[in-house]
Amino acid sequence: MNKNDRIIICGGGPVGMVAALSLVRQGIPVTVLEAFEEPPKDPRAATIHASTLEMLHSVDLANGIKQRGLMAPAFQFRDRKSQEIIAVFDMKHISDETEFPFAIQYEQWKLTRDAMAALQSHDIADVRLGSTITAFSQDYEGVTVVYEDPAEEMHKVEGRYLLACDGGRSTIRIGLGVFMSGFTWNERFLVLTTEHDFAASDGYINRNYVMDPTEWLAVFKVPGDKDQGIWRTLFPTEGHEKDEDLLSDAGVTQRIRGLRSNMDHSDMLHRNLYTVNQRVADRFRVERIFLAGDAAHLNNPLGGLGLNTGIHDCMNITKKIGDVWYRRAQEDVFERYHRQRHQLATEFLQSVTIENKKRIEEKDPEVIRANQMQLRENSEDPAKAKAWLMRSSLLDSVRKEDTIE
Template sequence: MGMTDVLIVGAGPTGLVLACDLARRGAAVRIVDRSPAPPRTSRAKGPNPRSLEILDDLGVAEEVLAAGSAPLPMLKYRHRLPVAEADPWADSAPSPDAPYDRGRLIAQWRLEEILRDRLAGYGVRVELGREVVGLTEVAGGPHVDVTFPEGRTERARYVVGCDGAHSSVRKVLGIGFEGTTAEDQVMVCGDVDLAEGALDRTRWHQWFDADGAVMLCPIPGTRTGWWFQAGPERDGRGRPLAPTADGFRRLLARHTALPGRALTRAELLSTYRVNVRMADRFRAGRVFLAGDAAHVHAVAGGLGMNTGIQDAFNLGWKLGLVLAGHAGVELLDTYEEERLPVAARTLDLTSERLRATLEAIRRPGGGLDAAITSDTTGLGVGYRWSSLAAHRPGDGASDAPAAGDRAPGGEVPAPQAGDRAPDAPCTDAGTGARTRLHRVFAGPGTTVLGFGPGSAAVLRELADAYGDAGVRTCRVYAAHEDRGGAQPAAVVDDTGHAAAAYAAHAGTGASGDTGPGTVVVVRPDHHVGVFAPGDDAGPVHEYLRRLHGAGRSAEQSTGPSTGPSTGLPTERFPGMVDAVR
């Protein structure tokens, strides 16, 4: 019986991002989906800014940008007449720390095509028509036996359920999925074609009336395709009717100035009910849950697919390090430790945004723009509570604003351990080509940044110790510094943005040459692990040994940890905050 490293169940965006991340790390990965053909859905409208950073790291952002469009202004109607227009992104612009200031509109099926193509480049293809019906793990054993309907059993070291809200993996594991379903909050959805020229395709059109609503957003890459969302038709007892093409035509004629015949095609029809649910746990032994299999919430703010993508990016590097034998299996405990609180907060955030949206549309001129806030960009999500965040005394980790939160003047506070690592424009020290710090971070490794001349010796020491274990070092030079002998990976902070974002945290001046300098460890998922003075390699060595040192191999261990241990004892890093559980 053959063995694969990771079997991913579900080939939506969550599963595909995880598969791409693991495949580029050299893991033997397989991905299966119960659908007989590539799954298609009409709901998710595209990645938010944080997901775009992840897609950039995976090497597909340019293709996603080319295939999609920028978010559109929203034109709101009442009684068939336009009454207001809003552009939620009118006041936003790219910044040095966050070059993606807004998300991208792209059909979910098109995003999945792009990710499948990327995955195929690693020699991995989605295995369609395969549904998991059983999972068996012997206590302390080195693998999971996975059963398919035909009775065939296959083995994997780890299994990840990315198979949606009705997850077979979650059900087989018997993991609870507590929450509520709002039976009265119902929406019908589909992809439709409208007669060419029927509506302005530079706007997202939204009709809200006392007796219902219709929303039409143009699908990028099509000439006549639109996303259709509406309040459902109802029968004589007030029960919602199933969506049909003719029903869509009647809704169109009732709420808009368009005749029903303007709708020439309707497919991917579905009924959406507001579900707010979360799994009791995201891990059972060697099996994990991610995306909608672990949490579902209101669509307000567009965080469903995006939260799943970010689950996958958190889990991928941890599985990769354990499979490579660098980290102990305890590292895998930090997936739930970090992502479960994020999911819980997302449930609260989207429920609040839905409430705000339902309140807004009662008034003429209100619309879906009420759902969009800075919280929905994903850029402020961090893990300050995590045992992987090596805080120093005085950081104020539990109550300080998260990275990405902007003060009234627009400035971004310096990040702390656990926060998203800011981006910054810079130049390659060797070639002079323009680049960015997130491009330096890109790929499966951990990055160590060094600011100021005082960091040079520590960077050399770390490169010698961990260079063969997936750790790369990057000296960040100030514009005025002598760059003689610069290593190939070095960059020049010619605009000062990198030093402002990172070095000032340790008291280093913007010139980068005051004091001992600063060393920053950035995890493979772009989150800060530890800050340290440039003349003290101890905290950095300790942190990197936990992730890239001669840790136990997953296959040499006595089995996966299922308890609360994280493998990163707080006494190793004084000042660490307790995990939120």
């Protein structure tokens, strides 16, 4: 094969695999290089919004997600001390805007698996798992990537363009020297996963944000490995707390008993600790190489926007690659990818996720009361609820993208 025969995708997570599927469905050959030999099942993103479901429907993945995922037709805000339900945002208010007036709880490793399975029916899809990138280069003809396989043998692959979907520590982005502007939160997030049914014990729905000036939290239900339904609880931690203390049996028991006094560490299926960033790459395109997903932007998980915006990135760039591949457009269209996705990541993704965090962690009693009154008013007024949901589901973001030249 020469360099014009394929697109190389570095990173075979959900963004990379969906990008590959989008390309092969256009008749464009791809080679996907992924370091892991199978999708990691650790607790990561699990909320798929309406705007993203529309995109996944275009590559025939949405119906399977709908069948196997957990429907989330609403989400709620609570006050932790009083346990009062402050607001419930019902997605019915956007039913005239989308055929998917709901979110679906569906773990990202399952989305990766689904896209990978769909790729198997395309003989122009070449997926190489256990492939670690060691070097890459580009010239006026194309790109070259060198990688090491599981047997520690070195290989070279060439293509016309390279799509970097290789995560927050992206080898490609770092190799390009592209800086990620932004900051890292002082606290990390502790995620504790359990089979305890918070719907039965506390009336939680599938997506919940719990406001508290001392220790806010988020509670979500996801399908689980066996589709049995499990619950993730997300807690903030103090910057001075040590990993070994936070993840210890005693530390986990202390955290979870603040939520349910009859629970302890033995009720946990998983315990995970994450550093949380708010960063955006200064460039989403460097000549023949494009950044997408976590390689391009990082944000806190409140609102479930990271995975979704990553899918939006890949659907945007794969459409443009298709237009250039079939000579419907010139390569200068790729600069529009940078302008569109960089602007939305900076002005929308970062601002919304930072607002989400500040809202539920607010410490000033007067501001808390004002925030809660505003949430209740927004959820109860149909027009205001619709405006909120258009923003939180990223439908507004998708429409804004089309206006950015």
